[in-house]
Amino acid sequence: MSNSFTNIKQSHVFFDDASGLKNYYEDWATRYDVDLADQKWVAPRVAANFVHFLASAYGTRETTIFDAGCGTGLVGTFLQTLGNYVIDGVDLSENMAAEAVKTNAYRKVYGGVDLSEPVRDERLDQYGIVVSSGVFTLGHVRPTALRTLIEYARPNGLILVSTRGSYATETGFEDFARSREIGELASLEFTVKNANYIAEEGADYWVFRKLGKAQ
Numbered sequence: 001m002s003n004s005f006t007n008i009k010q011s012h013v014f015f016d017d018a019s020g021l022k023n024y025y026e027d028w029a030t031r032y033d034v035d036l037a038d039q040k041w042v043a044p045r046v047a048a049n050f051v052h053f054l055a056s057a058y059g060t061r062e063t064t065i066f067d068a069g070c071g072t073g074l075v076g077t078f079l080q081t082l083g084n085y086v087i088d089g090v091d092l093s094e095n096m097a098a099e100a101v102k103t104n105a106y107r108k109v110y111g112g113v114d115l116s117e118p119v120r121d122e123r124l125d126q127y128g129i130v131v132s133s134g135v136f137t138l139g140h141v142r143p144t145a146l147r148t149l150i151e152y153a154r155p156n157g158l159i160l161v162s163t164r165g166s167y168a169t170e171t172g173f174e175d176f177a178r179s180r181e182i183g184e185l186a187s188l189e190f191t192v193k194n195a196n197y198i199a200e201e202g203a204d205y206w207v208f209r210k211l212g213k214a215q
């Protein structure tokens, strides 16, 4: 079994252990891109293309993007090749965030942000599109973190989330996505099922729209 496969698997054991997961990524940050490329990690490219499509279909010239769990900045890097986007990112890991800064694809990147915790900061209700690639996966965040992503979107803004196939099954993500709790915050616009993600398996990509009138 290749090291890259094992390194990815070892990141899948940290459900409800944010400090263990953070430490794992702090150590992995400088080798992450190479390992993921070795396992045909296409999720950030698929997510960036989705964002570009959503911005073309529903956005305005001022659509700002929030990359939730930006990691080393792969989504921002791909997005930059598609259009002139203003992108902010957050990540649990300081070292992953530092790698994202190096891409120069982001206006601002914040490390040490835990999307599983309720947030109250100046960036809430701001973004036309919130994107999250590879974060709703085994050992990372529970489906309830979707609430946080919705908080960052502006009213009427869009939220795009990937869910690794085995994660969605194990956590019951679909039930939560269709729950009354989420329905009171956002509408589920559409889902692309079992699309390309990583060599081992596919993912679903979900698009939500935050309720409320744009200001």
Ligand SMILES: C[S@@+](CC[C@H](N)C(=O)[O-])C[C@H]1O[C@@H](n2cnc3c(N)ncnc32)[C@H](O)[C@@H]1O
Pocket: 018, 021, 022, 025, 043, 044, 068, 069, 070, 071, 072, 073, 074, 075, 090, 091, 092, 093, 096, 113, 114, 115, 116, 132, 133, 134, 135, 140, 141
């Ligand atoms: C598989 S990587 C995906 C990174 C990037 N979005 C990509 O597509 O390559 C998962 C990322 O989620 C971050 N992460 C995991 N749990 C998190 C949490 N609770 N809050 C914020 N970021 C988190 C990790 O630090 C890591 O950078």
